[in-house]
Amino acid sequence: MITDARVLQQEFIPREVRHRDSEVNYLSSILEAVINGNSTEPTLLYGPSGVGKTCIAQYIVEELRGNVVDLNTQYVNCWEDYTRFKTLYQLLDGIGEAYDIHRQSTPRDLLLDRLRDYDEAPYVVILDEVDQLQNKELLYDLCRMRELTLILIANREEELFSPLDERLHSRLRNANRIHFNQYGHDELVSILRDRARWGLAEDAITASGLQQIAERAAGDARVAIGILRKAARTANQNGQSRIQSSVIADVVLEAKLEIERETINRLTPHQKTLYNIINEAEEINPPTLYEQYSNLVEDPKTERTVRNYLAKLEHYNLIIAEGNTKARVYRARS
Incomplete structure (x- = not known):
């Protein structure tokens, strides 16, 4: 039943994107300056989880690489590479300059100096989950490098800008902004139809099956694709040639739990x-x-930073926040 498992993975970049024409066109127009050898202001893509921010950014950059012979690009997930060292290492690795860097012995300033010295092909960098950077001062340093074209991805502007000092806030004030709204039901069905067409055998799932998945995903493409993947695998294991409605109903909770665990x-x-x-x-x-929290960690973060962490947990449906600021309480979702 599964003809191409890659298509059912979250990180798969489709050969064409659906229902994001205005966002694609806007980001493409911003990056035209790179093609012409010019620099551009950082661009912030923001919106809820599962609305295609990362997919669109990587799709456009791949398109750009196809049009520009001499171009370097790098994707960094700042949730995984959240320290200054890890982020800089990834950026240097993208231009082949990390070969002699060692975590224990290489001076931290050397990494930034080496990146500052870069003056070759244009370098487009995607910083995903950029609000997770431990040291936001690094953003100030990166914004000052004319050879770098920054695409920043976050859930909300507030989570990125609220912890910044005035100097960095001023630097990013003129950033290009592209807001991503949640997908509608029919848009999710269309996205799922493409994934099924590219990754599953013909007629492996009915139109009503796609409708059922989209209904349970509530506008989140990440959840929708996760349900489709889990349903296809389960049907495959059961020796079925089609994904039945009962299978979809049975795997919804487990698919969501898989995403939660990840x-x-x-x-x-x-x-x-x-x-x-x-x-x-x-x-x-x-x-x-x-x-x-302060009693359990050696170096507790400030209350403002902790509030940002809690907002992140809430965005990804790991916790529930109820009440206003003075009467707020937090609860586990499951």
Whole structure:
């Protein structure tokens, strides 16, 4: 039944994108300056999880590489590479300059100096989950490098800009902004239809099956593709030639749990500590949460940083926040 498993993976970049024409055209127009050898202001892509921000950014950059002979590109997930060293290492690796860098012995300033010295082909960098950068000062340094074209991806502007000092805030004030809205039901069905056409045998799933998946995904393409993948694998294991409605209904919860586990595994140590505290409590208010968190970690972050961490957990449906600022409580979702 599964003819191309890659198509059913979240990181797969489709050969064509659906229902994001205005976003694609806007980002393409911004990056035309790179093709002409000019620099451009950073571009911020923002919106909820599962709305195609990362997919569109990588799709456009791949298109750009097809049109420009001499171009370097690099994708960095700042949730995984959240320290200054890790981010700089990835950026240097993208231009083949990380071969002699060692985590323990290489001076940190050397990495930034080496990146500053880069003056060859244009370099387009995607910083995904950019609000997760531990040291936001690095953004200021990167924004000053004319050879770098930055595409920044975050869920909300506030989570990126609120922790910034005035100097960096001013630097990013003129950034290009592209907002991504949640997918509608019919748009999700269209996206799923493409994935089924590219990755599954013909007639492996009916139109009503795609409708059923889109309904359960509630506008999140990441969840929709996860359900389709899980349903296809389950039907395959059961020796079925088509994905039945009953199979879809049976795998929805498990598919969502898989995505939840993947997200939990990506949490930083501080975020995981906060998540564990909330998960063990029936409900907890911010002062008590911060006190328990501070007692469990060696170098607790500020309350403002912790609020940003909690907003991240909420965006990815790991926790539930109820009430306003003064009467807020946090609860585990599951």
